[in-house]
Amino acid sequence: MKAGVIVFPGSNCDRDAAVAIERVCGTKPVMVWHGDSDLPQLDLIVIPGGFSYGDYLRAGAMAGKSPVMREVIERAKQGTRVLGICNGFQVLTETGILPGALMRNASLKFVCRDVRMRAEQTDSPFTNKFGQNEEISIPVAHHDGNYFADEDTLDALEDNGQVAFRYHNDNPNGSQRDIAGIFNRRKTVLGMMPHPERVIGDELGGTDGVKIFESLVAAL
Amino acid sequence: MKARVHVTLKNGVLDPQGKAIQHTLESLGFDGVEDVRQGKFLELEIAETDPVAAEAAVKDMCEKLLANTVIENYDIELVE
Numbered sequence: 001m002k003a004g005v006i007v008f009p010g011s012n013c014d015r016d017a018a019v020a021i022e023r024v025c026g027t028k029p030v031m032v033w034h035g036d037s038d039l040p041q042l043d044l045i046v047i048p049g050g051f052s053y054g055d056y057l058r059a060g061a062m063a064g065k066s067p068v069m070r071e072v073i074e075r076a077k078q079g080t081r082v083l084g085i086c087n088g089f090q091v092l093t094e095t096g097i098l099p100g101a102l103m104r105n106a107s108l109k110f111v112c113r114d115v116r117m118r119a120e121q122t123d124s125p126f127t128n129k130f131g132q133n134e135e136i137s138i139p140v141a142h143h144d145g146n147y148f149a150d151e152d153t154l155d156a157l158e159d160n161g162q163v164a165f166r167y168h169n170d171n172p173n174g175s176q177r178d179i180a181g182i183f184n185r186r187k188t189v190l191g192m193m194p195h196p197e198r199v200i201g202d203e204l205g206g207t208d209g210v211k212i213f214e215s216l217v218a219a220l
Numbered sequence: 221m222k223a224r225v226h227v228t229l230k231n232g233v234l235d236p237q238g239k240a241i242q243h244t245l246e247s248l249g250f251d252g253v254e255d256v257r258q259g260k261f262l263e264l265e266i267a268e269t270d271p272v273a274a275e276a277a278v279k280d281m282c283e284k285l286l287a288n289t290v291i292e293n294y295d296i297e298l299v300e
Contacts, residue, residue, distance in 0.1 A: 057285070057286070058288055061285065061288070065284070065285060093290070094288065099290075100290060101288055101290040101291045103233070103234075103291065104236060104237060105236075106234070106236050107236075108236050108237065108240055148233060148234075148290075148291055149290070174234075174236075
């Protein structure tokens with residue numbers, strides 16, 4: 001599996017993502033600077049967490065318009081797997097690859113802690129190693145993770161099985177329908193606020209993030 | 221000319237920051253503030269002199285970057 005991690009000014013989970021990919025998948029990902037518009041052929045594109053462009057205007061807004069993202073949008077349309085974590089999820093909604101928007105946490109506070117959630121879909125390249133409704137604990141660290149979409153969009157997400165992860169009795173940000181992560185319609189793109197790359201070993205406090213990367217290895 | 225752009229949250233989109241501002245106003249003794257909605261104000265200096273073309277250009281800017289139309293409305297005012 002050939003993976004690439006997009007790096008924006010202000011990304012700060014890019015190296016964590018690279019370590020997770022290398023450790024679980026066995027191959028080192030390429031790091032792609034945001035100003036590069038020629039993207040190598042990749043099986044997986046990761047848009048990492050952080051504060052791209054200092055969250056200016058809106059979280060993910062500026063990164064969503066950067067040269068590399070034009071190419072990422074094209075690849076996503078062609079079916080290349082794209083994983084957006086935290087700020088990466090915000091970037092994916094800003095580009096329209098995923099529906100909805102991520103708003104300021106309902107508490108107005110930055111939330112940084114482990115959160116319990118359930119993996120709701122097992123038939124995707126990102127989640128095929130999970131059991132149905134398997135409960136996991138993955139940390140969040142964000143100020144703008146409050147998922148919002150209109151009722152019709154939310155209903156469509158539910159009907160199409162696009163809710164990947166849902167907070168379980170533990171919603172840290174006020175997201176609608178406790179949504180923690182969603183797929184695109186074809187389940188080739190996953191955006192999620194929790195950070196699976198931070199729980200890939202006991203020395204890091206947990207291993208619940210490993211299955212996402214193992215799922216990708218199995219699928220690709 | 222100048223273009224002034226107001227970006228506001230759509231009706232029905234919760235605005236926790238607006239609520240916090242409202243509560244603080246209450247705590248300062250300002251009675252009767254029934255609702256607060258927080259938004260953004262942007263002022264653009266643009267070279268275009270034709271108002272119709274300028275408005276069209278700024279509208280395009282709002283759609284593509286300045287506002288997230290999933291959650292926000294925008295309002296454009298041109299000033300000579």
